[in-house]
Amino acid sequence: xxxxxxPFRRMQDMPALRAGPRCxxxxxxxxxxxxxGGGLVSNGLVTKTSPRSVPDTVSRLSELxxxxxxxxxxxxxxxxxxxxxxxxxxxxxxxxxxxxxxxxPVMAAEPLVALDLPLKVLVWDDGGQTKxxxxxxxxxxxxxxxxxxxxxxxxxxxxxxxxLVAG
Numbered sequence: 001x002x003x004x005x006x007p008f009r010r011m012q013d014m015p016a017l018r019a020g021p022r023c024x025x026x027x028x029x030x031x032x033x034x035x036x037g038g039g040l041v042s043n044g045l046v047t048k049t050s051p052r053s054v055p056d057t058v059s060r061l062s063e064l065x066x067x068x069x070x071x072x073x074x075x076x077x078x079x080x081x082x083x084x085x086x087x088x089x090x091x092x093x094x095x096x097x098x099x100x101x102x103x104x105p106v107m108a109a110e111p112l113v114a115l116d117l118p119l120k121v122l123v124w125d126d127g128g129q130t131k132x133x134x135x136x137x138x139x140x141x142x143x144x145x146x147x148x149x150x151x152x153x154x155x156x157x158x159x160x161x162x163x164l165v166a167g
Contacts (some may be wrong), residue, residue, distance in 0.1 A: 046158070048165045050123070054091040057123045059162050065097045068160065071130050072097045073118050088118030091125040102153040106146065113144045116159040119157050132161055 030037030050057040058075060065072050075097040082089035107114045122133040134157055141151030 044136050044143070046136045046161070047131050047133040047160055050132050050165045051167050052130060054093060054123050054130050055123050057132065057164065058093050058095060061095050061097075061121060061123065061132075061160075064160055065095075068099075068156075070097050070099045071118075074125055093123045095121045095123060097121075102156070106150045106153050107148055108161055110144045110146060113146070115141070115142065116140055119154070121157070121161065132165060134161065 051062060062072055062075070074094075076094040076096065078092040078094065079089040095117050103117045103119075107117060116135060120134060122131075124131050126135070136156060137151060137154040140146070140154055141148075146154075
């Protein structure tokens with residue numbers, strides 16, 4: 001093998017990624033269905049399918065965040081920035097939002113959780129289907145060894161994204 005040449009041609013050929021999300025032959029992300037039917041779950045991430053386009057899903061999420069009295073901190077347009085740099089990336093945006101009232105006690109108890117707060121939802125195009133992906137509240141609680149009370153402060157993202165993807 002030549003120096004500087006990648007030993008794997010496709011993501012699914014990479015051993016570390018076989019257990020989690022992987023690319024299908026068409027470039028789409030392949031995951032497995034959660035047992036409770038609440039979305040696709042892989043490696044602590046929840047993925048749901050939106051019936052709207054990426055821009056419309058981001059707009060709807062922003063509206064839901066405002067209606068719940070939460071703060072919208074940022075919308076990061078990865079694909080827009082890639083395009084500005086002359087690069088191609090599927091429509092990919094991250095919506096960053098939260099509630100200081102909910103998140104501050106969590107960060108006060110466990111400062112490292114600030115690496116994952118405010119909450120983030122990735123809205124992205126997967127072969128013409130809009131997907132919504134976020135870290136599961138249980139995954140965050142486990143990662144930072146949060147008490148049930150503190151973990152519950154993060155659980156609202158499930159209902160919020162359920163409302164987001166509802167027809």
